[in-house]
Amino acid sequence: AYLMSAPPNVGSIFNGSAHPSTGRPFVCMRGSREFHTHPSHLAERWDGFRGKPGMDLLGILEQLWRGWKRAVG
Structure with a gap:
């Protein structure tokens, strides 16, 4: 299963538009x-x-987590 739409108020990290290569929302x-x-x-x-x-992997994951928490609470 793939993310087909982004939650509302996802902020700048989670782009709800379609990526040109995948056609899906993207980071x-x-x-x-x-x-x-x-x-x-x-x-x-x-x-x-x-x-x-x-x-590094941990730093990128932390940025994703913080962005998600800001966006969805």
């Missing part, structure tokens, strides 16, 4: 595949962020 945040493959972020390559503080 628009540095470190996510959808961010780095979106036409508006192609210049922001993952290599430029890898290894920086907060950009």
